[in-house]
Amino acid sequence: MLKKLLLSVALVSWAGYCYSDSIATYPGVTPNVSAGGNTWNMNNVLPSGVPGLDINLIIYSYTPQKQTADDMTVHIQNENAAGNGYIFRESDDWSGLPGGTEIRKVVPVVPSNRSLWGNGSIEVEGTGTVTEPFVFYNYRVDPCYDPQFDPNCPGYVQPAPPEIETVDINSLYDPLADSAVTDALSSTETDRYKDEEIESDEEKKKKEEEEDKDREERLEKALAAANNALLFAGAVAQSQLLDSMNMAINMNSYYAASIDGGTYKESVTLVDTQLPENKTGLRNGFAQQLLHEKMVEMQYNKKK
Amino acid sequence: MFKKAICVAMLSAVGTVYAADVPINGTVQSRCIITTDTAGVYGNPNAYTLTTTPADGGQLAVVRFDVTLADAYYAEITAPSSFSSSPTLPDTVTWTGDTEVSAVSDATGMGSYETNKIELGMTDKYDLTATGSTWFKTSSTATMGGNKAFPGGNYTALVEALCVAQ
Numbered sequence: 331m332l333k334k335l336l337l338s339v340a341l342v343s344w345a346g347y348c349y350s351d352s353i354a355t356y357p358g359v360t361p362n363v364s365a366g367g368n369t370w371n372m373n374n375v376l377p378s379g380v381p382g383l384d385i386n387l388i389i390y391s392y393t394p395q396k397q398t399a400d401d402m403t404v405h406i407q408n409e410n411a412a413g414n415g416y417i418f419r420e421s422d423d424w425s426g427l428p429g430g431t432e433i434r435k436v437v438p439v440v441p442s443n444r445s446l447w448g449n450g451s452i453e454v455e456g457t458g459t460v461t462e463p464f465v466f467y468n469y470r471v472d473p474c475y476d477p478q479f480d481p482n483c484p485g486y487v488q489p490a491p492p493e494i495e496t497v498d499i500n501s502l503y504d505p506l507a508d509s510a511v512t513d514a515l516s517s518t519e520t521d522r523y524k525d526e527e528i529e530s531d532e533e534k535k536k537k538e539e540e541e542d543k544d545r546e547e548r549l550e551k552a553l554a555a556a557n558n559a560l561l562f563a564g565a566v567a568q569s570q571l572l573d574s575m576n577m578a579i580n581m582n583s584y585y586a587a588s589i590d591g592g593t594y595k596e597s598v599t600l601v602d603t604q605l606p607e608n609k610t611g612l613r614n615g616f617a618q619q620l621l622h623e624k625m626v627e628m629q630y631n632k633k634k
Numbered sequence: 635m636f637k638k639a640i641c642v643a644m645l646s647a648v649g650t651v652y653a654a655d656v657p658i659n660g661t662v663q664s665r666c667i668i669t670t671d672t673a674g675v676y677g678n679p680n681a682y683t684l685t686t687t688p689a690d691g692g693q694l695a696v697v698r699f700d701v702t703l704a705d706a707y708y709a710e711i712t713a714p715s716s717f718s719s720s721p722t723l724p725d726t727v728t729w730t731g732d733t734e735v736s737a738v739s740d741a742t743g744m745g746s747y748e749t750n751k752i753e754l755g756m757t758d759k760y761d762l763t764a765t766g767s768t769w770f771k772t773s774s775t776a777t778m779g780g781n782k783a784f785p786g787g788n789y790t791a792l793v794e795a796l797c798v799a800q
Binding site: 391394398404422423425427428431433434435436499 | 697735736737738739740741744745746749769773
């Protein structure tokens with residue numbers, strides 16, 4: 331009993347967690363939007379594809395650079411995207427004050443949808459400049475801004491199933507009722523001509539006899555071809571059988587052969603002696619040398 | 635006789651005095667809160683100097699005053715003039731220090747804090763005339779006498795920040 335109770339409690343808790351996790355609002359903050367300059371596009375700094383985003387806080391800091399006597403007012407602002415003027419404008423009047431002192435501000439605003447927030451900027455009015463600006467937007471996201479985002483969102487409406495269109499069968503195209511189709515399907519002139527041909531009985535008999543003859547001839551040829559094939563196959567099988575028998579006989583003689591063992595002693599003996607010079611070769615070589623030298627000399631003793 | 639006795643007893647009861655002390659409690663929330671924003675760090679550019687100057691490897695101490703009631707408090711910030719803990723020192727130490735406004739949350743109301751401050755030695759006194767937050771940064775330099783070296787070890791000095799009611 332206790333186990334069942336714990337299980338049911340756990341399931342309820344889990345379901346509640348899932349519910350709150352999927353549709354609960356969550357906060358977020360942009361990076362420093364003035365990192366790229368003193369003007370910025372809100373569509374580039376806020377996360378895209380999130381319609382239920384409300385800006386609720388602006389945090390900024392900068393250091394004014396000015397002479398004490400100069401008038402200077404710094405505006406941190408956002409244009410009103412839904413109309414004229416600004417949806418947010420915070421001004422710091424540094425007139426008559428020394429520069430060089432950083433200002434850090436946290437400005438809460440009434441949460442308003444991102445669609446109302448136009449381009450942002452830091453505007454300096456008067457004499458002076460702004461250094462090291464940091465501007466951050468704090469926001470919260472309501473996933474149920476569009477109730478159809480999640481079935482758990484309040485106001486969620488179960489979408490109706492798509493309507494299936496009823497088709498009037500009678501209104502559909504019937505090809506068989508199309509005169510063009512029926513004309514195409516009707517007999518052609520040639521067919522009509524053939525139909526109109528009347529064959530005589532003798533001609534019919536002749537044709538039938540010829541067809542019977544042809545049929546018999548074809549049957550004979552088919553049977554002859556089958557017989558030839560069987561005979562050829564038999565001859566081949568017989569030949570293979572003979573070959574295998576001969577092979578067995580031949581191989582058995584090798585299996586039965588025996589080779590005598592023993593030692594084959596060296597029977598040739600070479601006696602050391604002096605080989606005479608080949609005089610014929612020497613002479614031949616000498617003659618070749620003379621001939622060669624003669625040829626060489628010829629190139630130097632050319633007659634003009 | 636019995637009836638008389640009862641009457642006397644009743645009269646006596648009416649004449650008795652009872653006393654009770656009824657407390658009135660109240661809590662005063664401080665309208666001035668001091669928070670350490672950044673702890674300082676001493677750099678050691680040479681053997682006989684410790685300084686919070688960032689160029690010498692140090693870090694300025696930053697303290698934040700949050701005031702929710704204007705014209706009610708002074709901020710008194712005193713740079714250190716001794717170490718709260720250190721190794722045994724071989725000589726006397728000379729101290730210098732200063733406090734400046736680092737940042738403000740209201741340009742118009744706080745922009746003149748720095749120019750209007752009163753300096754009393756190592757103590758700087760600011761009149762907190764506007765509500766909001768003010769960050770003060772304090773520098774400190776300790777120089778060992780006779781150009782002697784600071785002994786190795788850990789050194790700690792404290793910046794004193796006070797919020798004094800006017």
